[in-house]
Amino acid sequence: MGATPAILSLDQGTTGTTAMVVSRDGRVLGRAYSEFTQHFPQGGWVEHDAQEIQEVTIRVARGALEEARNLEPHRVQGIGITNQRETIVVWDRETGRPVHRAIVWQDRRTASICRELKKGGHEQEVRERTGLLLDPYFSGTKLTWLFREKPELRRRAEAGELACGTIDSWLIHCLTGGAVHATDPTNASRTLLYDLHRHAWSPEMAGILEVPERLLPEVRPSSGDFGVALGEHLGVEAPIGGVAGDQQAALFGQGCWKEGLAKNTYGTGAFLLLHTGQDPVMSEHGLLTTVACDAQGKTAYALEGSIFVAGAAIQWLRDQLGILAEAPDSEAMARSLEGNAGVYFVPAFVGLGAPHWDPEVRGALFGLTRGTADTHLVRAALEAMAYSTEDVLRAQEADSEVEARELRADGGAAENDWLMQFQADLLGIPVRRPALVETTALGAAGLAGLHTGLWSSGEEFLAAQGEPRIFRPHMSEAQRTRLRTGWRRAVDAARAFTASETGD
Secondary structure (H helix, E strand, O other): OOOEEEEEEEEEOOOEEEEEEEEOOOOEEEEEEEEOOOEOOOOOOOEEOHHHHHHHHHHHHHHHHHHHHHHOOEEEEEEEEEEOOOOEEEEEOOOOOEOOOEEOOOOOOOHHHHHHHHHOOOHHHHHHHHOOOOOOOOHHHHHHHHHHHOHHHHHHHHOOOEEEEEHHHHHHHHHOOOOOOEEOHHHHOOOOOEEOOOOEEOHHHHHHOOOOHHHOOEEOOOEOOOOEEOHHHHOOOEEEEEEEEHHHHHHHHOOOOOOOOEEEEEOOOEEEEEEEEOOOOOOOOOOEEEEEEOOOOOEEEEEEEEEOOOHHHHHHHHHOOOOOOOOOHHHHHHHOOOOOOOOEEEOOEOEEOOOOOEOOOOOEEEOOOOOOOHHHHHHHHHHHHHHHHHHHHHHHHHHHOOOOOOEEEEOHHHHOHHHHHHHHHHHOOOEEEOOOOOHHHHHHHHHHHHHHOOOOOHHHHHHOOOOOEEEOOOOOHHHHHHHHHHHHHHHHHHHHHHHHHHOO
């Protein structure tokens, strides 16, 4: 019997990297994961060491391949990469080393630059060209800040000595030994520098953001040729055949390839995407218009709502407050209560994302009494994920004029049965959780597998996955309304508190 053909999927996330070896029949032959260091130089600043990300990614890739070898003989037919999207890296073309720590998507240091650009009258043009908003979340203003703070780097960038890219570009550069400087449309569409209509980098946006165009990578199809990973890095030599930003990879992995299908990934943040088909839909409710993939991995579009803090709130309760030992303990703690006792948690540690887009708001707890216990705080953090998801889904329905009949859920926090049931109850529609919740990594594997011939179609790739679990709503409309009202009051109060501080 010959070796089993497989894809090595690299899922480079915000707090760690996962590597998975996925076989043609959908089995995970090997898996490895490792966290890496988070750097917080100042309040609201978040950075990563790109060199450490490279080292961790290579280490877990080798670990997953070794585990797969121990399970059964296999042949790596291709490599897929998915990544935290708006985090930006700038590196020296000659040495291949970063010239500054990666500035992470959560970083808020460019809030003043965004305000400056809004006052300069650029907001409408940004919206029309890129489908995005002027917010520190996106990559472009991070480059603006870096080159203003370090003029020497600007000079080197203009001279062609530097390259930049999101984490996918950085890993492609590393794995190919510097031979390929490329990205895909899903990642490019998150930079504020990509024109959705031209399907190319925007000279106008590069000018507005003061970014030398020579820095930017080539944009290639999500399911396509990104060069060959050298054997010296991973122990195997294989083509990189699929690349997509994490949320678009999850959308693909969930089989949401057609207009009207939606998924939510509950990770460090929560990201709800609604596929809108072959034409971009511009939002009137604070959502983003972004590039997605069709069933062949070609360009399509989606509406996206980004919730900055989801599972990160549980990590905060664990790491900073010591309220729970492990994140999975949150399920039993929430289940131990009959209700939330009027306690609401707005975890706006780095501002509020869609549909509010208020970068100045900070986290707040409401409804505390002498009877409030650690279980209430944990439940409130889980509930906040569900409330924020509903806020975004209702905005998507209004923009697309499509009523959601089901939500597909994935990501680490989706393994929490209590949260999935509460989400279904709150939305009043079924929530569908796949057999493998790591659909981000699975989506990258699917894109690579289509390009390298492991799967002949998206349908064949999807058929290899196991049976999903369906959570159906049971909550009364009266209870649903009461909970929603409490959440909206909490959000309004948190925003009002910040406004009083800033004088807005």
